[in-house]
Amino acid sequence: MTDIRKQLLAAFEAEHREHLQAIRTALDHAGGGEIDLMDVFRRAHSLKGAARAVDLPAVEEVAHQLEALFSQVLDGQQALDDPAIATVRQNLDLIEDLVADVLKPSGPQTPSAPASKPVVLEPEPDGPKTDASADTGTGSYLRVAVEQMEELSNSMHQLLAELQADEGIDETLRQIELEIRGLRRGWDQLHAQVNALGHAAQAQQGRNGPSIAPHLRDFDQGLKALFRRLSALSRDRRQSSWSIEQAARQVRDSIDRVSLVSAETVFGGFGHMVREIARKAGRDVHVRSIGLDIQVDRQVLQALKDPVMHLLRNAVSHGAEPPEERVAKGKPERAEVSLELASRGGRLAISIRDDGRGPNLARIEQVAVERGLLQPRDAGHLPQMMDQLLSLVFTPGFSTAGEVDRLSGRGMGLSVVAEAVRKLQGSVLLRPRYPHGTEVLLNVPFTAARQPLLLLEAEERTFGLPSHAVERLLRLPASTLESVEGRPTARIEIGGEDVIVPVVALATLTGSPNAPLPTEAGHVKAVLVRHGSRTCALAVNAFHDVRTMLVSDVQAIGLNELVSGTVLLENELPALVLSPDKLVEQWVKNEGKLAAGGLGLTRWAPEEGRRARTILVVDDSITTRTLEKSILEAQGYAVLLSVDGIDALHVLRSGEAIVDLVIADVEMPRMDGFGLLQAIKNDQRLSTLPVILMTSRADPEDVRKGLDLGASAYITKQKFDQRELLATIGQVL
Known part of the structure; x- marks a missing residue:
């Protein structure tokens, strides 16, 4: 059993005993009419959610029956008489027995069905019964062609x-x-x-007239x-x-x-291959692989197989110095190359890094000038910004290698890497490591077909923009826009600092170079996108929706570099899906002088030097709090815990910690999630704090109420999905 599983079960053991004891005590006083029905209902509800969190479906089923019974009592459809109380007590005993079976050392860890059925007051309609004799205790396997699974997956996505x-x-x-x-x-x-x-009229015509x-x-x-x-x-x-x-x-x-x-199935042999290649070239390299147990869509892994292999070869050919050179620089004689996979913001992040020479910016500029990508720089003029130079290495045919050998190719590899990532609606970034070395970051979705898109309109054309790249949506008063060398800009707070960001009409990047900046009622609607350390505000005519859609890999004539795919709208008309990275790069290319001046540039800091985002988890279930805390801390977030809305407000208003996001349950004592959300939005000091409501209350009216009160997202936990939670957090933050 994993450590987190042990922690969750330990938390659940304590929590379930507390709920069972409280319900039993309440039943003891039911005869005198002193029972708090809302409290026992909430405890049954919390018990069900906690059982789901630790994957105990048998306990969850019994708790659900208790919750349904108490709900009927609250609605006046059922009396809490002696038979009902006897039913509740039997179900409480059943839960106690089921949990005891799970926790005993020699017992099963996750029973799939209760040893005896939960007791209900009325028999439920007969349904299909499971043949217990068919369960032999061993798994059955069926060989299915990959093409069939992909066809089934695509059909399912099309249905959605x-x-x-x-x-x-x-x-x-x-x-x-x-x-x-x-x-x-x-x-x-x-x-x-x-x-x-x-x-x-009838009186005028007489009594015998027709009546209407x-x-x-x-x-x-x-x-x-x-x-x-x-x-x-x-x-x-x-x-x-x-x-x-x-x-x-x-x-x-x-x-x-x-x-x-598992990523191990595709990337598992890369370490050995790179070591062999380096050894034949007379280099001693230690290759580290981290996170290969992560689960990813097979199509995504196959699409990244060659690009990742090429980046590892590059780390050896361009990064690893000869042993004597490394010793002279005070480095270990043996070079190190790392391949790391992780889940960040609900997406797959792949890092390929080395501790070698680092990017040679002067050599990159020299090659760019030789190939006509940059104009020669006059003496005394400042060089191009680092992000501009580093983006050039992904241009087809670009190579800083002095000669072609088995390690250094002809410059096609990095452009192929960028193209493969772009087709997956992802991003690629090259940056130096400190104090030495290079890192290439790939950020792609876990699945290839379905993508969350922001649908927007520019000059009567609908476009899709991958939502992961959207920093925030802006509504800027036109009167507050500033001008830098004749170009509109806005001063926007990003990461605690004021940044002068270019405001660019999206239409100017997609085929209408003279398109004006769209305004409505004296305001400019814009979407803030970021590529590396460069940020742009893309002005549009309207925002339509955020939805998960099936993206097809179809190229568009004239927009090949900017378009990463297409989607079909309700009217069967296609909409182009744009690449945020390419849009930013297009602006940098069009406005090279402004870009060289640092417009839209934010300070870059190593990941390890950045403050971890702090999330406040508010839930009255200790099991749910433990589960969410372990998931979030594994992603690098700092986590604070509160047991209800009152406790959460005390934490937020005390100022003892800077909270970046609140994740709150709805069903809680003293102050529920709706009350907490309303209190946050009514407090001027807290009103901008994003709040995610995460609850089993999936009724559309509850969802609408949460969003109307100002929730950034509303997640139902009927079926807890770790990826959905992390993806939502990634979009909100």
Whole structure:
């Protein structure tokens, strides 16, 4: 059993005993009417969530039955009489037995089904029964062709895209319902007036004249019946759409898990290969591989296989000095090259680094001038900024190698690396290491097909921008924009410092060089994107949506470098997916003089020198707090813990720690997650603090309430997904 598993079970053991004892004590006082039904309901709810966190489905099932029973009691559908109390006590005993079986040294670690069924007051409808005799205790395996799995995965992603596109029907139906509601209100107001006019007309014509009252009554009843039917249809449609989407997402997650393989299967032999190549070239190199147990989509790993191998070869050919040169510099005689894989912000981060010479900026500038990529620099003029020079090494045919041998190639490798990463909607960055060496960072999604995109509009064209690259969305007053050499800029706080950022009309980078800066009501809408240490604000006409979409690898004529793929919108029209890195590089290329002056440049600091982001986790379940704390700390975050909203506000207002993000449950004593969120947004000192609500309350009304109150995201934990949590944190921070 892993250490974290032991910690979680230990936390759960203490937590479940506390909840069981509190519920039993409450039941003892139920006869006198002193029981706090909300408290016992919340404890059953917390017990269910904690059981899910430690992967004990049997306990979760029983706790769910308790929660359902207490919910019925709260709603007045069930009396807490002697039979109900007996049922609760039996289920409490069953939970105690199940947990004891898990925790005993010789017992099973995660029972998949309870030894006996949870007791319910009413029998549930019969369903398909599992044949226990079929479970022999050993796993069964089926050989499936990779192509079939990829086809199944693509079909699933396409289904989700269709379901997402189908959301437009729900919105149309909702609008029709609102219009009918408005017509009904108008009719109710007119009904009395029409009735009065009808009576007056009948009086003038005499008692024997035709009466319109029956027709009015029939119309009124028909309108009300139509409204009831439409309201019921709209309600059923929303419920059906929600259920279908949740089922589809569960199938998608299951398929994704099958499609993931260990990085060891593709990168495992790289260390030996690099050592052999270096040995034949007379170099002594120690190769370290870290994080190869991480699970990644096989397609992503295959697409990165050759690029990563080339970067490792480069680390040896361009980085590793001869032993005597290393000794003279005070380095160990043996060079070191590292390959590290990690999950950061819900994406795969690959680092290839060495402790060698580091980038030769003078040689890069010389080759760039020789190839016409840069103009010769006059004496006394400052050199290009470091990020500009380092980005040139990914140009096709660029090489600083003096000759072609088995290690140093013809300069095609790094451009191929950049192209492979771009097709995966990722980014690549070359930078020096301190005190010596070079590091290449690749950042790509874990899966190849589905990508979270920000859909935006520029000059009546819709584009997609990978959301991982979006720093923030801006609405800048046009009057506050400054001018640097005739170009609009904005002063924006980034990482604790004021940075002068260029404001560029996105259309000028995508084929309309003379496009004006779009403004609306005296403001400029812009998306802040970052590549390395360079930041740009891309001005657009509108933001539409953030959604996960199926990205196809289709090139666009005239925009090859900027476009990394296409997606299909609801109207079956394609939208181009843009590469944020290439957009920033395009601006640097177009505005070389401004870029050389440092516009949009932020201070670069080594990862180890940066302050770890601090996250406040607010949850009344000690098991959930322990689980989330272990996940977040493994990603390098500092974590603070609070047991409810009141405790969290005390931590935030005390000022004892700088908190960058709050992750809060909704169901908590004293002050729930909604109350905490509202208190944060109403406090001027805390109002800009991002808050993620993470709860099992998945009702659309709860989601809408959380977002309306100002939550940055709302994650349901019906099926806890570590990658979704980290991806959401990565986007928010």
